[in-house]
Amino acid sequence: xxxxxxxxxxxxxxxxxxxxxxxxxxxxxxxxxxxxxxxxxxxxxxxxxxxxxxxxxxxxxxxxxxxxxxxxxxxxxxxxxxxxxxxxxxxxxxxxxxxxxxxxxxxxxxxxxxxxxxxx
Numbered sequence: 001x002x003x004x005x006x007x008x009x010x011x012x013x014x015x016x017x018x019x020x021x022x023x024x025x026x027x028x029x030x031x032x033x034x035x036x037x038x039x040x041x042x043x044x045x046x047x048x049x050x051x052x053x054x055x056x057x058x059x060x061x062x063x064x065x066x067x068x069x070x071x072x073x074x075x076x077x078x079x080x081x082x083x084x085x086x087x088x089x090x091x092x093x094x095x096x097x098x099x100x101x102x103x104x105x106x107x108x109x110x111x112x113x114x115x116x117x118x119x120x
Contacts, residue, residue, distance in 0.1 A: 002066040008119055014068065017076060017114045019045065021053035024109040025079045044083070059113055068117040075103040075110025 004014055020026075021038040029035035039053045054062075056073065063070050078099045079086065091099075103110040 005066055005068060005119065010119060013071070013116055013118050015114065015116050016059065016063065017112055018054040018059050019050050020055065020075070020107070020110055020113045022055045022108060023079060023111045025081055025111065027109075028081070054113060056108055056113060059115060063115055063117050068119065070115055070117050072116040073107050074114045074116075075105070075107035076112030076114055077110055078103040078106060079111045 008014060026035060026038050030038055041050055041053070045053075060070060060073070080099075081089070103112075107113050
């Protein structure tokens with residue numbers, strides 16, 4: 001991340017989005033003994049190009065270690081069940097929007113973590 005800092009102007013911002021190891025659906029899978037490690041990548045994760053999972057503490061540490069200041073932290077989409085289950089349930093668009101809105105408020109449970117950072 002420090003590599004990108006040098007490209008920022010004094011009032012520049014960087015937006016970082018990473019997959020969340022501690023997302024609600026992953027936690028449920030873990031507690032249901034369907035997932036043995038919250039940080040383990042699935043075949044679908046690899047297909048999406050993910051190299052690893054983060055949690056809020058680990059991504060915040062990368063930001064501060066790079067000499068950046070975290071301005072905002074938000075979640076990206078609250079996903080309570082697996083993708084197959086989501087598709088089978090065929091949620092109404094209003095429910096899907098609610099998952100998006102709640103995700104912003106609860107980054108610790110969302111499938112992704114987004115940090116808006118600037119030069120400290």
